[in-house]
Each structure stands twice: as structure tokens, then as C-alpha cells.
Amino acid sequence: MKKLLTASAAALALLALGATAGAQTPGEIPFPAPKADVFVAVNTATAAGEASNLTTRGSSVIFIAFAADTKTKKVLTDKDVKYFYVAIPGQPNVKLAYSKLGSRYVWTGTWTVPASQPLGIVPFKALVKTNTKRYGSFVQIGVTNAMLTVTA
Amino acid sequence: MRSLVFLLGVALVAGAFAASAAAQPPAPDKHFPGNDAYVGLATGAPAAPAAAQTPAADKPFPGEVADVLLYVDIVNSPRPKGAAPRPKACTQLSSFKRGERPVLRIFGVETGTGEALTPENVKYAYVKIPGLPNVKLNWGPHGAGTARAYFWTAGWDIAADYPLGVLPFKVVFKTESGKFGIFTQDGLPPENRLTILP
Helix, strand or coil: CHHHHHHHHHHHHHHHHHHHHHCCCCCCCECCCCECCEEEEEEEECCCCCECCEEECCCEEEEEEEEEECCCCEECCCCCEEEEEEECCCCCCEECEEEEECCEEEEEEEEECCCCCCCEECCCEEEEEECCCCEEEEECCCCHHHCCEEEC | CHHHHHHHHHHHHHHHHHHHHHHCCCCCCCCCCCCCCCCCCCCCCCCCCCCCCCCCCCCECCCCECCEEEEEEEEECCCCCCCCCCCCCCCECCEEECCCCEEEEEEEEECCCCEECCCCCEEEEEEECCCCCCEECEEEEECCHHHCEEEEEEECCCCCCCCCEECCCEEEEEECCCCEEEECCCCCCHHHCCEEEC
16 A cells, blocks of 8 residues: 555656646747847838738838847847848848837838749848847748748 | 545546646647637736836837837738638738737747746736727747747637727736736837728
């Protein structure tokens, strides 16, 4: 009986450990990373300003971004940043400018989709470096239908 | 002693059940953001503090400093209840018709620690929509293969009589450490904001 009790207790302890870990399963990696020095958010819009991840050759994609240093909590302005740009494979970097959009200041940049741009997903990234040498980046959530896509 | 063994056995079975439920992967045939309804009351969630709501003009978006930073976009659900599905689901949009189902996708960090927002450090998270009960934000996996990632989502069906025009929704996070993250589209151009069409 003692053995049975010990075995049951051990199994219970293991399960308790498993249950605790279950609340933060190792596979549950938050997007885009468990931790960030500089948080970056980038949304895309059409030239008319509507949110969209779909574009066509010859059209313009507007990148609308903001970033903040997670240590100082400060949202970055043009005074805080060494560089902030969008990198598109095979294309020159799209420099983001701190500018007024509506009544707010955000970082914006425009990419005109070239006629030679392959159709399909555009796996862009945004990269920022602060004057205090802290880095941040943005990548799109990996749900293909919601990623920036050049359509025919 | 027998009772003790019995109790341990019951606890063991209950624990195994809970563990398997927690570890259960989503059904492979589920579509983003899931087959189940996402709408639910954020029960017990107190109202968000009034402070963060309307940012002043000429300030950086989303504010000069922030305790919690949020990325937010809106996609269309593949199965709207009151409208014909669009040719392509899960695309980012700012305009939705009555009967369609917008789904907010959100990830973020808590400043100070720089840690991502997960159920481990979030006390509650919901979307406040004028005229509707709060819509709870759900944490879950989306995407396929190596791109599969965890973030927060919430969707709701736009009623046939819901007011037209810009819908000033508000995303509210409260962390376990007592910090609030509020996201609104205030100050952005109207065409970029969530808008309800006939």
C-alpha cells in the first residue's frame, strides 16, 4: 500500500508540474518573439489610405509604423532614431519618415510596386535602430492570406 | 488509507484530463481564426481607465509613452453569418459590410520588462465596441507549419442594423502587474479606421 501511495503521489507531482508548464507550453511562442528591446508595429494601406494587404503592380503601398523603446517606454520620434526602414527583398529599402497622418504622428513610407515585381507574398521587414543603439524589427504574422501580397 | 489512495487516483485522472485538454492542438481542418464563435463577455473586466482614451493631436501614435504596446490589424472572417463570403478570407481591411465579421489580430509587449503579452502576464483583454458587450480576446495559434504563431484575436458579427460609419472600437489589455494597454484608432485618417458599410 505504501508503494502504491508513493507511486500515486509521484505521478500526481509530475502531473502538477505538467499542468503548471501547460499554462506556458514551450511551443506557445508568442508572436513575434518572447521579448523585445524595441517594439515595432507596421500596418499597410493603399494609396487611398484604406488598410489592405493586397496590392497590384504599379500601385503604391503605404507603410504606417510606430516603434517604442520597451525599456524607457518612449514612443520613438525622429529625434530618437538612427534609422527606420522597410526592407523588401530585391528592392531598395523604403525609408520611413516621421510624419503626420490624420492628426497623429507616425512613421510612413511609400513603395510603388514595380512592373517586374513577382506576384505573391512580399516578405517585408521593418528595422529600426535608436540613437541609444537599441534595435527592433517587425515581420508579418505568418498567415499567408493576411500578408502583403501582389496580385494580378 | 483507502480513501487517500482513492482521492489521489481521482486527482490523477482529473489532472491527466486537464493536461491533455491544455495540450490538445487545434483541429487541422479549422480555419483561421477558428470555427467557434469568438464573441463573449469579458466577465469581471472592469472598465478601462479613462486616461488613455483620446490622444492629443500632434503627438506620436499611439502616445508619447506607453506601459503596454499593441500591434492591431483587422481581417475578414471566412464565414460571415449575415453576408456572402468575400473571394478571399483573412485579408486585412478597414471597411466591412453589415453581416460581415471583422477579426482583430493583436500582439504586444509590456514595457519595462519588454515581455510579450501572453496569458501568463495578461489579466484580461477585450475589445470594447459601442453598443455591444465586450468581446473577449482569445490567445491561440494561427498560421501553418513553421509560421504557426500565438497571438490574440477577437471577432464579432456586425448586426444588420449596426450604425454605419467609423466604428470607434477600443482594445483594452490589463497585465497581471496592473498596467493598462489601450489601443484606439483615434486620430488616424477616417479611411484607415474600421468603417461599417451598408
